[in-house]
Amino acid sequence: MPEERVLSPDINFIRDLKKVGGETVKKCYQCATCAVVCPMSPDERPFPRKEMIMAQLGQKESLLADPDIWYCHNCNDCSKYCPRGARPGDVLSALRAKFINENAIPSFMAKIVRNPILALAIPFVILFLVLAAEGHLHIPEGKIVYSHFFSIHTIENLFGALVALAGLSYIISLVRFWGKLKSLNGTDYKMKFGDAFVETIVEFLKHTKFTKCEANADRKNGHMLVFYGFVGLFITTCWITFYYYVMKIHSPISLADPMKWWANLSALSLLVGILIIIGNHMKDKGINTKTSSFDWTFIIMILLLAITGLLTELIRLAGIRQLAYPMYFVHLMFVFYTIVYFPYSKLAHMGYRTLAITYYKMVGKDVM
Ligand code: SF4
Numbered sequence: 001m002p003e004e005r006v007l008s009p010d011i012n013f014i015r016d017l018k019k020v021g022g023e024t025v026k027k028c029y030q031c032a033t034c035a036v037v038c039p040m041s042p043d044e045r046p047f048p049r050k051e052m053i054m055a056q057l058g059q060k061e062s063l064l065a066d067p068d069i070w071y072c073h074n075c076n077d078c079s080k081y082c083p084r085g086a087r088p089g090d091v092l093s094a095l096r097a098k099f100i101n102e103n104a105i106p107s108f109m110a111k112i113v114r115n116p117i118l119a120l121a122i123p124f125v126i127l128f129l130v131l132a133a134e135g136h137l138h139i140p141e142g143k144i145v146y147s148h149f150f151s152i153h154t155i156e157n158l159f160g161a162l163v164a165l166a167g168l169s170y171i172i173s174l175v176r177f178w179g180k181l182k183s184l185n186g187t188d189y190k191m192k193f194g195d196a197f198v199e200t201i202v203e204f205l206k207h208t209k210f211t212k213c214e215a216n217a218d219r220k221n222g223h224m225l226v227f228y229g230f231v232g233l234f235i236t237t238c239w240i241t242f243y244y245y246v247m248k249i250h251s252p253i254s255l256a257d258p259m260k261w262w263a264n265l266s267a268l269s270l271l272v273g274i275l276i277i278i279g280n281h282m283k284d285k286g287i288n289t290k291t292s293s294f295d296w297t298f299i300i301m302i303l304l305l306a307i308t309g310l311l312t313e314l315i316r317l318a319g320i321r322q323l324a325y326p327m328y329f330v331h332l333m334f335v336f337y338t339i340v341y342f343p344y345s346k347l348a349h350m351g352y353r354t355l356a357i358t359y360y361k362m363v364g365k366d367v368m
């Protein structure tokens with residue numbers, strides 16, 4: 001006789017899920033069309049129907065350890081064909097947002113990120129206090145050099161400490177997720193972690209799984225440009241540090257320098273990628289789907305990060321001091337937002353998705 005299991009629905013979880021974009025979850029009548037059309041769904045664990053049932057029953061703990069919610073690439077092929085308008089693609093997206101919220105350490109940071117005004121007010125106050133402490137609450141005279149406003153060491157110390165804190169918080173969250181994956185899904189490994197991890201990273205770099213989307217196939221280009229834009233900007237930061245400490249080349253660096261070319265191309269990649277993503281979200285593709293406020297907030301913040309970054313450079317080149325320094329200040333607010341809130345924003349997807357796919361490869365359940 002099968003083991004009897006008593007399910008205790010978490011009503012608050014269902015309520016919260018509806019608030020973050022999963023309001024259609026109760027419409028599902030479990031016809032399984034979504035699991036049939038989903039290009040990522042394997043026969044032995046068909047999703048997203050299983051997640052729709054679990055969400056309707058408020059099975060929070062099982063859902064938050066479910067690698068399949070990260071396997072989903074939000075292509076919305078399922079939402080296109082769902083006969084009930086239950087928008088399973090959006091419900092899975094809401095589950096991921098809920099997961100990031102629940103798994104965040106410290107939890108209050110996740111609440112801050114959900115309030116964009118507060119999330120931006122914090123860097124404003126911190127940067128303002130730093131300027132005040134350095135006695136730089138004025139527009140510097142002469143040639144525009146941003147290190148005359150915020151010194152290089154101030155930026156390094158401030159952002160270095162913030163990156164360390166955000167990184168530590170993110171690593172703890174990822175380790176917790178890995179523990180949940182193992183405890184609820186088993187450890188019958190067929191592949192070593194290192195091999196599975198490298199394979200997953202190669203797939204990410206090529207965006208292989210995105211090519212399976214049908215209804216939302218054009219998402220791939222925008223996503224890739226944003227991804228490589230961030231990678232490029234990270235390399236730029238390392239490059240500038242190398243220039244400063246090893247080559248003793250200080251800012252402002254000539255526009256003809258290869259580092260500048262690289263930095264500007266990376267920023268453009270980010271900007272074009274995010275514009276494609278916005279266009280994609282606004283385009284009517286005849287799919288019943290809705291972008292959540294969690295996703296929109298992130299998209300707008302990244303757009304503003306790219307725009308203020310480019311304006312900071314253009315206004316400096318135009319020599320408008322009164323505008324250049326305030327623009328740099330605003331840009332740093334968005335840099336702060338991106339880095340410090342990384343573990344609590346949509347960017348946190350990267351690590352969780354990597355671990356989920358790595359885990360499936362290790363237990364021999366990857367579909368590709
Ligand atoms: S989400 Fe839609 S397609 Fe999927 S099982 Fe429910 S009703 Fe059917």
Ligand code: SF4
Binds near residue numbers: 076079
């Ligand atoms: S959004 Fe796409 S990948 Fe995700 S469950 Fe639906 S069909 Fe599958």
